[in-house]
Amino acid sequence: MSDDRGDALWEAFVIAMLAVGPVAERRSRYGDKPALFTASREIAHMEAPGVIDLRITRAGWRQVQEHFSGDPAVRRDPSRRDWIELHVSSSADLDRLGGLLAAALAANS
Secondary structure, three states: OOHHHHHHHHHHHHHHHHHHHEEEEEEEOOOOOEEEEEEEEEEEEEEEOOEEEEOOOOHHHHHHHHHHHOOOEEEEEHHHHHHEEEEOOOOHHHHHHHHHHHHHHHOOO
């Protein structure tokens, strides 16, 4: 990852996830990119600078979709089942998505 802004956004995402619960940073199972795990389950990875795939179960999404389905940073493709894409451009995006991050972590714990 040579994009400094993308790296900074990933680091801000890691800090935001650590604030909601225990996660560990390792390499993704889905390619050579940074990822976050809870226990043995990968729950997030950086797809591209400012683009983060976040695993949230269908039940987890149902709990928060009313609040986050209209958020411009959240992109959900129903064919991807448990994954949504976050398009973040600042720490403010992550602050606003705190409830979604907490729900994703809880759904995968």
